[in-house]
Amino acid sequence: MLGTIVVLLAFADLTAAITCANGGNLVATGCSNSYQCALYTNSPVACLSSQCCTVPHTCSNGCPPLALGCTSASQCLPYRGNYYTVTCINGMCCPA
Incomplete structure (x- = not known):
C-alpha cells in the first residue's frame, strides 16, 4: 500500500514537469476527447494525442x-x- 502511494506521488510530480505540444502541462494520459480530461483538473484542458493537457x-x-x-x-x-x-x-x- 505504501509503495503504491509513493508511486502515485512520484507520477504526480513527473506529470507536473512535462510540457505538452500546446505549451500546457500534462495532467493525464489515455484520453480520446477533452471531456474526459475535465475529471483531472479544474483548469481548461484539451485532449492532444491521447494526452490531457492544460490550455495556456x-x-x-x-x-x-x-x-x-x-x-x-x-x-x-x-x-x-x-x-x-x-x-x-x-x-x-x-x-x-
Whole structure:
C-alpha cells in the first residue's frame, strides 16, 4: 500500500514537469476527447494525442477557455458548467 502511494506521488510530480505540444502541462494520459480530461483538473484542458493537457490560452474577454478545437458554439455546450452561455472564438470555447 505504501509503495503504491509513493508511486502515485512520484507520477504526480513527473506529470507536473512535462510540457505538452500546446505549451500546457500534462495532467493525464489515455484520453480520446477533452471531456474526459475535465475529471483531472479544474483548469481548461484539451485532449492532444491521447494526452490531457492544460490550455495556456485566453479568450478575448480575458477568461480562460473551457475547451479547445470548436468550430461552433454548440460544440461548447458540454463544457459550459455554471456559465449560461458559451461561444466559440478562434477555436476556443469561451464563456460569454
